[in-house]
Amino acid sequence: MKRILLLLMLLLVLSQAMYAQQQPHYTQYILNPFIINPAVAGIENYWDVKASHRHQWAGLNGAPVTTYLTVHGPLRKSDYPVASVTGLTPPGDNPRGRAYWQEYATPPAHAGVGMTILNDKTGPLNRFSISATYAHHIPLSSRLSISGGISAGMQSVSVDASKLQFQQPGDPVVGNSTLLNKWRPEVNAGLLLYGADFYIGAAAQNIIPQEVAYDNGRIVGDSLYRGELVPHLFFSGGYRLWLSDDFTMLPSVMVRLVTAAPVSYDVNAKFMYRDRIWVGASYRVKDGFAGMLGVNISSMVNIGYAYDYTTSSLNAVSKGTHEILIGFLIGNRYGDLCPRNNF
Secondary structure: HHHHHHHHHHHHHHHHOOOOOOOOOOOOOOHHHHHOHHHHHHOOEEEEEEEEEOOOOOOOOOOOOOEEEEEEEOOOOOOOOOOHOOOOOOOOOOOHHHHHHOOOOOOEEEEEEEEEEEEEEEEOOEEEEEEEEEEEEOOOOOOOEEEEEEEEEEEEEEEEEEHHOOOOOOOOOOOOEEEEEEEEEEEEEEEEEEEOOOEEEEEEEOOOOOOEEOOOOOOOOHHHHHHEEHHHEEEEEOOEEOOOOOEEEEEEEEEEOOOOOOOOOEEEEEEEOOOEEEEEEEEEEEEEEEEEEEEEEOEEEEEEEEEEEEHHHHHOOOOEEEEEEEEEEEEOOOOOOOOOOEE
């Protein structure tokens, strides 16, 4: 009962967090949903390590560059009743075809933990954050689970004033410092409902709004020197469709709600062949398209690449966006090439 109450409290927090886009964009969040939703922590029976580097709008001076490392896994491993034969990839029928997923069973109730280290740089502005995550997964039926997660940490917002041009040189707000660094708390929360063929998630990042100012609040009355880190709300969902026993398609959507910014929509489709190779496409409404390609090299290593093409006016100066992601599955004793409980 206490666990159910905790999940309900998290849902209330999310409903209050509907506050422009300050969090980084990701194209391959389908490969690493933990970077968006802390409720994913510990969803599998192994430790999932992901490293990603994204260069947005290549060719544009001062364009966003985002690098992150995520680690998450179960606090205590639990044995599945049947070992997976995915890693063997024998010839003939697909060992993880439709018949495999018809026998899907939810994992037992368990806790997960994780950590995220992220650096996001845009021109003279840099945000570095580090946070720890706790999540709990509860089976609702033999084929349906729900999880709730929360992460807390610190974020540093720094501005390299040497790269800025001020109307008044020697502005007292900036002083003589060339690097202005402010540490602020960061709290994120999420919920996830998932089964054998679908998932629905809701997540809020930067739940506690934080004021950021050159003067740290000492000079009053001039909003030009002030900004605010506001909450970001994400809704996502996807459903797996079987095209054949070897090919699956995962259509999914992502909706972002941020104060003072238009609602953002992503529509995605991911096609996978026998858990080994996948290709995908994404359309961000009124912004651009993306193509994705990934390979599950082994039961321990996977890699993905995405290229974004913007349809906005930035296309005149941008050479597109490049994003690469490398994953490591630590302790994957059953040889799964891709997740059992997430897509």
